[in-house]
Amino acid sequence: MAVEPLLATRAQRGFFITVAEAIAVLVMVDEEVSFTSGYKTLSCYLALFALAELFELFMCYDALRLRNIIQLVGILLFHLALMVMAALQVEQTKTALVTRSEDDCATNFSEVNCTGPGTLWNRVEPYLIVAPCLIAASLLLMIFWTKQLYAEFGWAVFHIVGANPKMKAMYRWYQIMICLLKFDFFFFIGVTMQLLIVVLNTSSAEFGITIAAIPVVLVLLVFCGYAVQREIKWIMAISQVLMLAAMSYFYKLVRFYQPGSKAEYATTRATLTTFTIVAFLILFATFAVGLRCFSDFDRGLQPSKVNGGSSYTPVATKLDYFGGGGGGYFGSSGNMSQRQSSYMGGAPVGQRISIE
Structure with missing residues (x-):
């Protein structure tokens, strides 16, 4: 297939x-x-x-x-x-x-x-x-x-x-981590967009801080993704610490309902609350999954992370196996041994006798 x-x-x-x-x-x-x-x-x-x-x-x-x-x-x-x-x-x-x-x-x-x-x-x-x-x-x-x-x-x-269950499990956690980082980006931008368009006064200090936070968070997400793919431990460690610090942004949720400021958020409180809670939960999940991925560093998965998805060498189908001109299943014993080798991680098996 x-x-x-x-x-x-x-x-x-x-x-x-x-x-x-x-x-x-x-x-x-x-x-x-x-x-x-x-x-x-x-x-x-x-x-x-x-x-x-x-x-x-x-x-x-x-x-x-x-x-x-x-x-x-x-x-x-x-x-x-x-x-x-x-x-x-x-x-x-x-x-x-x-x-x-x-x-x-x-x-x-x-x-x-x-x-x-x-x-x-x-x-x-x-x-x-x-x-x-x-x-x-x-x-x-x-x-x-x-x-x-x-x-x-x-x-x-x-x-x-390949078929190694441990490698498949590690790769699955890596996929989850990369996926979470992408959703972190959207929900952070979503919360920020609502604050900048509807709520914050352009002359306020909070408006400037919110603007300044955008490139910082984007750099954090990009570097974290690069670190988990390339298994660079020191960048991954810094990213994890910054994620913990970013969770303090959750204090915004309190402001949505404080008597002195809740009138500012009247028309967007429901979506802002939803976005902020989801953003916090995804960021927390990203931190937890990041720790799990960190523990899988230097265990042989890094080449698969770098090359996975970038190219797929076609695998012979049944039609390829039974094709003519010496390229059939029974007539291409060398190719078949290479396929078995690539999936099992061992040396190529010996050539089989052709019955063509």
């Missing part, structure tokens, strides 16, 4: 196309609301969805390229989180737009701040409701395709690390 090229199978194409349909959700809502400073909550919502969709497409392509089933499962969970965020956004958008009571609107009607026919909320609400429904439908399709890709990608992992 050969390792199929990228997007060569029905399951791979089906998964990628299903993820790509999420772009329709953003286009659908953007038809009604433009990115203007007057609608900060809606601008933030659209910006988050744009980032999430681009990130998910990248993660999908990356998972298919690397034959990483762990990352596919992560995409399913991420898609579920998108559905929750889309559902939360319905009430948050209403809170941001509808700021006048019915009695006030009866005497002083406003297209933006009232409900009813002809208002902005009346035009946007159907799209906001349809968004989580479409995401839920696509999630079911993605689960179906992932089930089919599980067997296909299992062969690719065998191609990289």
